[in-house]
Amino acid sequence: xxxxxxxxxxxxxxxxxxxNYLLPLKWQNYWLLISSLFFYAWxxxxxxxxxxxxxxxxxxxxxxxxxxxxxTQKGQRRAKAILVVTLLINLSILFVYKYMNFTTKTLLMxxxxxxxxxGATEFxxxxxxxxxxxQALSYVVDVYRGEPVQKNxxxxxxxxxxxxxxxxxxxVRYTTVAAEIVDRRVTRDDFCFGMxxxxxxxxxxxxxxxxxxxxxxxxxxxxxxxxxxxWIGIMAYTLQIYFDFSGYSEMAIGLGRMLGFHFLENFDYPxxxxxxxxxxxxxxxxxxTWFRDYVYFPLGGSRVKSRARLVFNLFVVWLATGVWxxxxxxxxxxxxxxxxxxxxxxxxxxxxxxxxxxxxxGFYQLFTMLMVMFGWVLxxxxxxxxxxxxxxxxxxxSGLLWDGNAALYxxxxxxxxxxxxxxxxxxxRLINIRxxxxxxxxxxxxxxxxxxxxxxxxxxxxxxxxxxxxxxxxFNF
Amino acid sequence: xxxxxxxxxxxxxxxxxAAILAVSLFNIKLAVRAVDTTLQEDGGxxxxxxxxxxxxxxxxxxxxxxxxxxxxxxxxxxRTVYNQVAALSNGMLINESVGDMDTDTAAQxxxxxxxxTQNSGARFVYVQAPYKLDMQNELLPQGLNNLAxxxxxxxxxxxxxxxxxxxxxxxxxxxxxxxxxxYFYKTDHHWNTAGGFLAFTKICQYxxxxxxxxxxxxxxxxxxxxxxxxxxxxxxxxxYAGTDDLLVYTPNFKTDMSMYIVNHNRVxxxxxxxxxxxxxxLDKKDYYNHNSYCMYIGGDYQLVKxxxxxxxxxxxxxxxxxxxxxxxxxxxxxxxxxxEVIDPRYYTGSSxxxxxxxxxFDVVIMLLNPWSMDGESYYDTGSREAAVYQTQTExxxxxxxxxxxxxxxYTLCQLQNGAMxxxxxxxxxxxxxxxxxAVCDQSDKIVSSHLFDKTYLQAANGDDFxxxxxxxxxxxxxxxxxxxxxxxxxxxGITLYQNK
Numbered sequence: 001x002x003x004x005x006x007x008x009x010x011x012x013x014x015x016x017x018x019x020n021y022l023l024p025l026k027w028q029n030y031w032l033l034i035s036s037l038f039f040y041a042w043x044x045x046x047x048x049x050x051x052x053x054x055x056x057x058x059x060x061x062x063x064x065x066x067x068x069x070x071x072t073q074k075g076q077r078r079a080k081a082i083l084v085v086t087l088l089i090n091l092s093i094l095f096v097y098k099y100m101n102f103t104t105k106t107l108l109m110x111x112x113x114x115x116x117x118x119g120a121t122e123f124x125x126x127x128x129x130x131x132x133x134x135q136a137l138s139y140v141v142d143v144y145r146g147e148p149v150q151k152n153x154x155x156x157x158x159x160x161x162x163x164x165x166x167x168x169x170x171x172v173r174y175t176t177v178a179a180e181i182v183d184r185r186v187t188r189d190d191f192c193f194g195m196x197x198x199x200x201x202x203x204x205x206x207x208x209x210x211x212x213x214x215x216x217x218x219x220x221x222x223x224x225x226x227x228x229x230x231w232i233g234i235m236a237y238t239l240q241i242y243f244d245f246s247g248y249s250e251m252a253i254g255l256g257r258m259l260g261f262h263f264l265e266n267f268d269y270p271x272x273x274x275x276x277x278x279x280x281x282x283x284x285x286x287x288x289t290w291f292r293d294y295v296y297f298p299l300g301g302s303r304v305k306s307r308a309r310l311v312f313n314l315f316v317v318w319l320a321t322g323v324w325x326x327x328x329x330x331x332x333x334x335x336x337x338x339x340x341x342x343x344x345x346x347x348x349x350x351x352x353x354x355x356x357x358x359x360x361x362g363f364y365q366l367f368t369m370l371m372v373m374f375g376w377v378l379x380x381x382x383x384x385x386x387x388x389x390x391x392x393x394x395x396x397x398s399g400l401l402w403d404g405n406a407a408l409y410x411x412x413x414x415x416x417x418x419x420x421x422x423x424x425x426x427x428x429r430l431i432n433i434r435x436x437x438x439x440x441x442x443x444x445x446x447x448x449x450x451x452x453x454x455x456x457x458x459x460x461x462x463x464x465x466x467x468x469x470x471x472x473x474x475f476n477f
Numbered sequence: 478x479x480x481x482x483x484x485x486x487x488x489x490x491x492x493x494x495a496a497i498l499a500v501s502l503f504n505i506k507l508a509v510r511a512v513d514t515t516l517q518e519d520g521g522x523x524x525x526x527x528x529x530x531x532x533x534x535x536x537x538x539x540x541x542x543x544x545x546x547x548x549x550x551x552x553x554x555x556r557t558v559y560n561q562v563a564a565l566s567n568g569m570l571i572n573e574s575v576g577d578m579d580t581d582t583a584a585q586x587x588x589x590x591x592x593x594t595q596n597s598g599a600r601f602v603y604v605q606a607p608y609k610l611d612m613q614n615e616l617l618p619q620g621l622n623n624l625a626x627x628x629x630x631x632x633x634x635x636x637x638x639x640x641x642x643x644x645x646x647x648x649x650x651x652x653x654x655x656x657x658x659x660y661f662y663k664t665d666h667h668w669n670t671a672g673g674f675l676a677f678t679k680i681c682q683y684x685x686x687x688x689x690x691x692x693x694x695x696x697x698x699x700x701x702x703x704x705x706x707x708x709x710x711x712x713x714x715x716x717y718a719g720t721d722d723l724l725v726y727t728p729n730f731k732t733d734m735s736m737y738i739v740n741h742n743r744v745x746x747x748x749x750x751x752x753x754x755x756x757x758x759l760d761k762k763d764y765y766n767h768n769s770y771c772m773y774i775g776g777d778y779q780l781v782k783x784x785x786x787x788x789x790x791x792x793x794x795x796x797x798x799x800x801x802x803x804x805x806x807x808x809x810x811x812x813x814x815x816x817e818v819i820d821p822r823y824y825t826g827s828s829x830x831x832x833x834x835x836x837x838f839d840v841v842i843m844l845l846n847p848w849s850m851d852g853e854s855y856y857d858t859g860s861r862e863a864a865v866y867q868t869q870t871e872x873x874x875x876x877x878x879x880x881x882x883x884x885x886x887y888t889l890c891q892l893q894n895g896a897m898x899x900x901x902x903x904x905x906x907x908x909x910x911x912x913x914x915a916v917c918d919q920s921d922k923i924v925s926s927h928l929f930d931k932t933y934l935q936a937a938n939g940d941d942f943x944x945x946x947x948x949x950x951x952x953x954x955x956x957x958x959x960x961x962x963x964x965x966x967x968x969x970g971i972t973l974y975q976n977k
C-alpha cells in the first residue's frame with residue numbers, strides 16, 4: 001500500500017490510528033503488528049511470508065545469541081557462529097530475491113555454455129526487502145554487541161514490520177525504538193506535530209516529486225534527446241528523487257510520531273552539500289550510518305594502519321552501497337563512483353582544506369552538485385548503454401542542442417522546478433527561525449505554516465483523485 | 478509564544494484529523510461495496526485490493542471539486558499540457574497528440590467503397606470535418622506532436638488521386654484562430670452549433686440540396702451561458718480554461734418528422750425539438766454528468782432513420798458518421814425527406830456495403846474528423862463480398878393488400894439466409910406514429926428493423942425497407958405493434974421483393 005493513495009489516507013490511516021488510540025498499550029502493539037502485516041500484504045500477499053520468515057529468523061538468532069555465555073570462549077564462539085549463520089541466511093534471502101536474476105543473466109552473458117546447466121531466473125522482488133532485511137540485521141548485530149534482546153516475538157515483528165518505515169525507510173535501529181515499543185505515550189504535540197510532518201512529506205511527494213517525474217520520465221524515455229531536454233530531465237530527476245524519498249521519510253517520521261515512535265531524520269538538505277562526503281552525511285542518513293556502523297567500522301574504518309587498507313574499506317562500503325540500491329551494473333558503477341570521489345576527498349582532506357576557501361569551496365560545491373546529478377543519470381537509466389547515451393546528450397554530443405520538447409517541458413515545469421530548487425534548500429526553515437524570534441512572527445509562522453500545508457494537502461489529494469502519475473522510486477529496494 | 482504556537486499546531490493537527498475522518502466516513506460505502514463485490518466474486522485479498530482501488534478511484538467524493546482544484550493549480554503553475562489535454566495559444570483545449578495513420582490503405586478501401594456505392598446508383602462524397610486546430614498549426618504549443626491536419630491533407634490528396642469526390646470543410650471552419658473560436662467549443666473537441674450549422678449548409682450547397690433550412694434567418698437561437706464543460710474541460714476542470722456557452726438553434730418553420738433509433742427500437746416524432754433534440758441537457762446545468770453537445774440527436778447510435786414529409790428535397794441520404802455529425806444530422810433531417818445515419822464504430826448489422834446495396838440511396842456521405850479517421854470500422858465496408866447483390870435483379874415474392882397487427886407480432890414470411898429483400902408499404906393506419914417491420918430470429922431477437930412512419934407514408938405515398946438477411950440462423954419478417962396492446966394497427970399495400 002502507498003501512503004499516497006486514497007485507500008491509505010481515507011481508509012487504512014483513520015481506521016488503524018483510531019483503533020490504536022482506543023486500545024491499551026499492550027494491545028496496541030499487536031494491533032499495529034497485524035495492521036503492518038496487512039499493509040505489506042496489500043501490495044502482494046505472498047510476500048508477507050518472506051517478512052514473517054525474516055521476523056522468525058532474526059528473533060530466533062538474537063534470542064540464541066543472548067542465551068550464550070559470552071564470558072566464556074566457547075560461548076563467544078557459538079554466539080559468533082549464530083550471528084554469522086543468521087547474517088548469511090538473511091543475506092542469502094536478499095541475494096536470491098534481489099540479485100539472483102542479475103547474477104544468472106550476467107553469468108550466462110559471459111559464459112553462454114552455462115545455458116546447459118541453468119537458465120536466467122525470474123524472481124519477483126518483495127517490496128522493501130532491502131529495508132527490512134537491513135533493519136532486522138541491525139537488531140541481531142546489536143544484540144550480539146550487547147544490547148538487550150527482545151523476548152516477545154510480536155515486538156520483534158512490530159519492529160521489523162512497522163508500517164510507517166517498512167517499505168521505504170528510514171532504516172530504524174532497534175535501540176531507537178526499543179523503549180517505545182514497550183512503553184510509549186502519544187502526547188497531543190506528538191500527534192499534531194506528527195500530522196504536520198506527514199502533511200509536509202505527502203505534499204513534497206505529490207506536488208514536487210510526482211510532477212517533476214513527468215519531465216524526468218519523458219527525458220529518460222527518449223531515443224533522440226536534445227541537450228536542452230537532457231538537462232531539463234536530469235534537473236527534474238535530481239529534484240524528483242530527493243522529494244520522493246525525503247517526502248516518504250517525512251511521512252514515515254510523521255506517522256511514527258503519531259504512534260509514539262520517534263524515528264531519526266533521514267535527510268538534511270543534501271543538495272547544499274559542499275563535498276561528496278558531506279552529501280552522504282545528509283542523504284539517506286539511516287543507510288549511511290548503517291553501512292558505517294555495520295561494515296565500515298568492523299573493517300577498521302579510518303583508523304587503519306595503511307592507506308591501502310583505508311581505500312579497501314571505502315571501496316567495500318561503496319560497492320556495497322551501490323549493490324544495495326540495485327542489481328545492475330549502473331548501480332555498481334554509481335556506488336564505485338562515489339567511493340572514488342570520497343576516497344580522494346579523504347586522502348586529500350578536501351573538506352577541511354576547502355572550509356576556509358570560499359572561492360575554491362564554491363567551485364567544489366558546484367562540482368559536487370554536478371557529480372551528484374551525473375550519478376543520478378546512472379541511477380535512473382535502465383542500463384549502461386542508455387546512461388552513456390544520456391551523457392552524450394548532456395554534453396552536446398547528440399547532435400541536437402534544443403528542440404520543441406525542451407521548450408514545451410521548460411514552459412510546463414519551470415515553475416515547479418524553481419519551487420523544487422527553493423524547497424531543497426533550508427531557506428524556509430531559516431525564515432521560520434527568524435520569524436520565531438519575535439512573538440508576532442511566531443504567531444504568523446504558527447498559522448501560515450500549517451495553513452499552507454493544508455492548502456497544499458488539498459491540492460495533493462486532488463492529484464490522487466485525478467489518478468495522476470504516482471510512482472515511488474525506492475520501491476525497487 | 479510557545480503556547481500560542483502549540484495552540485495553532487493543535488488546531489491544525491486535530492482539525493485535519495477530524496476532516497480526514499469525516500471524508501473517510503463520507504466515502505466508507507466505497508469500501509463496503511468493494512468488500513461486497515469481492516465476496517460475491519469469491520475473490521481473495523488480491524481481488525479485494527483491486528476492488529478497493531477501483532472503487533476509490535471511481536467513486537471518491539467530492540471528486541469534481543478536486544478536479545477543479547487540480548485544474549486551478551495546473552493553471553497557476555503555468556501548465557499548458559496537462560492530463561492529456563493541451564491548451565492552444567488562444568486558450569482553446571485540444572487533446573495532447575494525434576499520431577500518424579496509413580491514409581494510403583484507408584483511401585484505397587474508401588475508393589473501393591465509393592465504386593461500389595456508385596454501382597448501386599448512389600453518389601459517394603467524403604466530407605472532411607475539421608480538427609480543432611488552425612490549418613497551419615500555428616496555434617499549437619511548440620513541441621507538441623499533432624498530425625491531425627497532416628492526416629486530413631494526406632487522406633484528401635489520396636482520395637482525389639483515386640477519383641473519389643471530397644468536400645473539405647476545414648477552410649470554412651478552422652482557417653485561423655478567429656474561425657476556430659467562432660465554430661468550435663473551447664473545452665470540447667467538437668465543433669459548436671454554429672460550426673455544425675455551417676457544415677450543414679456547405680454540404681447542402683455542395684450536393685445542391687435546395688432548402689429553406691440553409692437560410693439562417695429561418696432559425697431561432699437561444700443562448701445558455703456557461704452551460705457546457707466539454708470533453709477536454711472535464712479532464713482539467715472549469716477553473717483551468719473556463720466553460721462554454723451553448724447555442725441552441727431551432728427552426729422557425731413548421732416541422733413534423735420522425736426519428737427511429739433502430740437498435741433501441743425507439744421512435745421520437747413531432748416537431749424538431751421533440752424529435753431530434755434531447756432537451757434534458759437544457760433543463761439543468763451539470764458540468765460533469767452531462768454532455769450537452771449531445772443535445773442534438775441525444776448521442777451516438779449505431780443506426781438512426783429520419784423521415785420528414787415536409788422537407789423540400791427528396792434525395793435518400795445515408796451518412797456514415799462519427800460524433801461530429803450529430804448537429805449536422807439534426808439540421809439535415811429538416812432538409813431531406815429520407816435520411817439514415819450509421820455510426821460504423823458501433824454498427825453491428827449487415828456490412829456497410831450491404832446496407833448501401835439494400836437501401837437504394839441517392840447520396841452516401843462519409844463525414845469524419847481527423848481524430849477518428851483511423852478507426853478500422855470506417856474502412857471495413859464489405860464491398861467485395863456485397864458485389865454479388867449488384868448483379869441480382871429484384872423479383873416480387875409476396876404481395877398483400879392489407880395486414881392487421883394487434884398485440885402479437887404479425888409474421889409476414891420466412892426469409893432466406895443471405896438474401897437481399899425490399900419491403901414496400903403504401904400506408905399504415907395506427908394511433909402511434911407508425912408500424913415497425915423487423916427481421917427477427919427464432920428467439921424473436923430483432924436483427925434489423927424499419928419504422929413505417931404514418932405521416933411520411935401519406936405524404937410520400939409509400940416507403941420501403943431494404944435489408945440483407947444474415948447468413949446463419951432462422952429469420953422471419955414481422956410487423957410489430959407500437960400502439961396500445963389491444964389497438965388494431967394495419968398496413969396497406971404490402972409488397973416484398975427479393976434480389977435473385
